[in-house]
Amino acid sequence: MNTTPLVQSFVAHFGEMGSRWGINRTVGQIYALLFVSEKPLNADEIAESLSFSRSNVSMGLKELESWRLVKLQHYPGDRREYFSTPDDVWAIFKTLADERKKREVEPTLTMLRGAMMEKPASDAERHAQQRMSEMYQLIELVTTWFSDIQHMDVETLQRLMKLGSQVQKVLQFTQSLSKLTGRDTDRE
Amino acid sequence: MNTTPLVQSFVAHFGEMGSRWGINRTVGQIYALLFVSEKPLNADEIAESLSFSRSNVSMGLKELESWRLVKLQHYPGDRREYFSTPDDVWAIFKTLADERKKREVEPTLTMLRGAMMEKPASDAERHAQQRMSEMYQLIELVTTWFSDIQHMDVETLQRLMKLGSQVQKVLQFTQSLSKLTGRDTDRE
DNA sequence: TCAAACTTTCAGAAATTCCTGAAAATTGAG
DNA sequence: CTCAATTTTCAGGAATTTCTGAAAGTTTGA
Known part of the structure; x- marks a missing residue:
């Protein structure tokens, strides 16, 4: 398993960020590696890529599973477990x-x-x-x-976010509207 | 400096949360104490309340200052520094x-x-x-x-938040509106 | 049922982070 | 300027977290 410098710096960054986050370095690095990997990896591949002990990888994956951040799959004729991150x-x-x-x-x-x-x-x-x-x-x-x-669905969410602080105007508008109709859009 | 059980559990919780956050226990506790304190406290008072060494408090306060989470003030005729958290x-x-x-x-x-x-x-x-x-x-x-x-100002923000996912309807409405007028509210 | 292929557990070593006391530095009143 | 009050720094001990290798556990195909 050879990781290119590109992937290496990404992985290293996540390792460091991890510790700033309360998540440990190993876990961050495993996640980063899986995130950019083209295909699912098994624990041995991860251990080799990152030079961690096999048992450390096992613990890291368990942690990631508890966060529901990895998917687990099997290949026919191969008993090992393969891990990946969701695409979306x-x-x-x-x-x-x-x-x-x-x-x-x-x-x-x-x-x-x-x-x-x-x-x-x-x-x-x-x-x-x-x-x-x-x-x-x-x-x-x-x-x-x-x-x-x-x-909300992703499309609406993206529209809302792209709208940014302009949402303020929309709100002001609907407020004056609700004053006219006497109905309140608030939930209180 | 006597802390009541009420304050103590609040402080303890922030200590534990702190470590889950990458911030250390001491810093979390100091912050929590200042947050609920009626009046600003000086470093000795904090050290006594939390049974930390004076130097530990000094380092914790420095960390909180670097996060801009504490205010610093002086009282006339008293050379010590008094710390508090912003009200808002x-x-x-x-x-x-x-x-x-x-x-x-x-x-x-x-x-x-x-x-x-x-x-x-x-x-x-x-x-x-x-x-x-x-x-x-x-x-x-x-x-x-x-x-x-x-x-955005706090009022608008609160209105937006209270609106919750209903903002979706407002968005749909303005979208159909913009179709009519030919103007787009997006920023892209 | 057995055994090979994998995975997990866990005690303790290694590394890191936290905390303290002592000493140094800073500050401000006189 | 001097000195006492106060704050900061920092070396190293204490505590915690991370990581490993060995052993135990699990699974599956034959």
């Missing part, structure tokens, strides 16, 4: 967002809800709860919006 | 997004641009470049959209 980069992005939400956002919201239920025992606690509540509302708003958006 | 949670969110973009997204885009400039030496390289280009386009689209959105 949008789908990858959504998977990543879902997993991060599940692992990071949900536990935080749970903790905040819990804290907000407590009866404040002092002024300091009352203030702390107030701050937590502000944080809660922000996270809640941003993440539900994000998941709303995620469920 | 939206502003905090934007700062965080900006910094992450600068630290993680920009370098990745630069690397990808570089890789895409290379002349492919094989089919495998051609494929790798194709994949990198897909990744590039996705990141570019999402981040420019994100920064567009960031520059």
Whole structure:
């Protein structure tokens, strides 16, 4: 398995970024390699390409599986498992967002809800709860919006994104419209 | 400096989340403490509250400063520095997004641009470049959209978010409208 | 059922990151 | 300028995370 300098720098970059992200270097590199690979790779090929031990690759792949970032397939007459990444980069992005939400956002919201239920025992606690509540509302708003958006089809999403801040004008327009018709487009 | 159980669990949660984030535990805890604190704290108060060494707090605060997540102030007749977090949670969110973009997204885009400039030496390289280009386009689209959105005022942003996926209908509406008038709302 | 082909587990070595105390540097009042 | 108050730096010990090789586990074809 010979990796070209082009692929090597890509793989190395993902390794470094990985550690900045809480994901470990090995996992980042394995993912990067699979992402640019023309065909699915088995664990031995990965180990050889990246000069990792076979067992390290096994653990890395397990981690990637837990993030739902790799596909697994078999070839007839070959008992080894072959790994690849999904083709659709949008789908990858959504998977990543879902997993991060599940692992990071949900536990935080749970903790905040819990804290907000407590009866404040002092002024300091009352203030702390107030701050937590502000944080809660922000996270809640941003993440539900994000998941709303995620469920739109890619075409609409791309149109929305390309529209950029011009969406502001559209919103202003529909607002004045709803004033006329008396119907509100908000969900509140 | 006595922290109540309420604040303690908040602080502990941020410590743990921190490590999942690539930010270290200490830094996460210091930030959490400042976030819920009623008044600005000096380094000694932080060190005592969290039972960290004074020097560790100093390093943590430096890190938070580099993320522009803390404000620094002085009180007359007191030479010590007092730290706090900005009041506006939206502003905090934007700062965080900006910094992450600068630290993680920009370098990745630069690397990808570089890789895409290379002349492919094989089919495998051609494929790798194709994949990198897909990744590039996705990141570019999402981040420019994100920064567009960031520059909207908070009210509009909140309206947009509350609208959720219903924005789809608004978009469809303006599209049919633009077909009638012959003007395109896209920026392409 | 057996055995070869693969994969996973896991104890501990290696590497990295974190944290501390001591010392150096900086700051500002007098 | 001097000195005390405060902050920063940094070498190295502590803790944590990563990685490996050996062994155990699993699967499948004959």
